[in-house]
Amino acid sequence: MAEYSDELLDHDYDGIKELDNNLPKWWLWLFYLTIIYSVLYMLYYHVTGIGYSQDEQYMSEVDPNFVRISAADTRFLGVLPEYHSPLFTPRQEITPFRLLHQSGEVEQYVEMTPESDTTEYVAFTEPARIAAGKDIYIRNCAQCHGNQGQGGIGPNLADDYWLHGGTFSDITKSVIYGWPSQGMISWRGQLKPDQILEVASFVQTLRGTNPPNPKPPQGDLVAE
Numbered sequence: 001m002a003e004y005s006d007e008l009l010d011h012d013y014d015g016i017k018e019l020d021n022n023l024p025k026w027w028l029w030l031f032y033l034t035i036i037y038s039v040l041y042m043l044y045y046h047v048t049g050i051g052y053s054q055d056e057q058y059m060s061e062v063d064p065n066f067v068r069i070s071a072a073d074t075r076f077l078g079v080l081p082e083y084h085s086p087l088f089t090p091r092q093e094i095t096p097f098r099l100l101h102q103s104g105e106v107e108q109y110v111e112m113t114p115e116s117d118t119t120e121y122v123a124f125t126e127p128a129r130i131a132a133g134k135d136i137y138i139r140n141c142a143q144c145h146g147n148q149g150q151g152g153i154g155p156n157l158a159d160d161y162w163l164h165g166g167t168f169s170d171i172t173k174s175v176i177y178g179w180p181s182q183g184m185i186s187w188r189g190q191l192k193p194d195q196i197l198e199v200a201s202f203v204q205t206l207r208g209t210n211p212p213n214p215k216p217p218q219g220d221l222v223a224e
Ligand code: HEC
Pocket: 136, 137, 140, 141, 142, 143, 144, 145, 153, 154, 155, 157, 161, 162, 163, 164, 165, 170, 171, 172, 174, 175, 179, 182, 183, 184, 185, 187, 199, 200, 203, 218, 219
């Protein structure tokens, strides 16, 4: 301890004296490191927003298609994100699009729907992907659409008639968004994007396979 110049202070409380020691260097460095760390932490999570907050980490775990809200006008002083209550749930599946107002540019967020989603989805053709799609289908879809796509609670997926369109993109969108009011749930939260494409690619191969006990056609004839 020779390097520290201990100093006996001029205090005396009922015989108790006080030493003014220098803080050990290793301790000081730990302290400085925590300060540096906290600055980096704040920049990473709160100022630049590169890191996901706990809410966002949770949302991205339960919904593979989670998109973060990043409206420019929800920032306090233009830097820190606005405070949200812990019960705040970022809306899922949002596409920013801009509306030009006379007063300036306003950013708006809308819920994606099969109508607003204009993505041209492309089917997998690799046999391994189709086989993976079949596994997913048997586990998740067969109870309503039948083991071979012949239909049941849900419509026949092996015929040429479709309620919501029969292109690959239409099928994919039926799986992504579902038709919740008609009993077909949205699979966004359960299947990863690749799995959705796999199962839709498999569904596409069912077309024209004429499985036994088919459910009568529903919807419109889609000739392809
Ligand atoms: C709980 C039952 C149920 C499950 C499970 C289910 N579906 Fe459906 N599905 C339906 C119903 C009911 C409809 C018809 C919706 C309507 O009438 O608009 C439908 C519609 C569809 C359509 C559109 C058909 C058309 O004619 O346009 C596709 C494609 C589809 N489902 C694929 C799937 C896939 C792939 C899975 C598994 C990931 C799946 N479904 C799981 C009940 C189900």
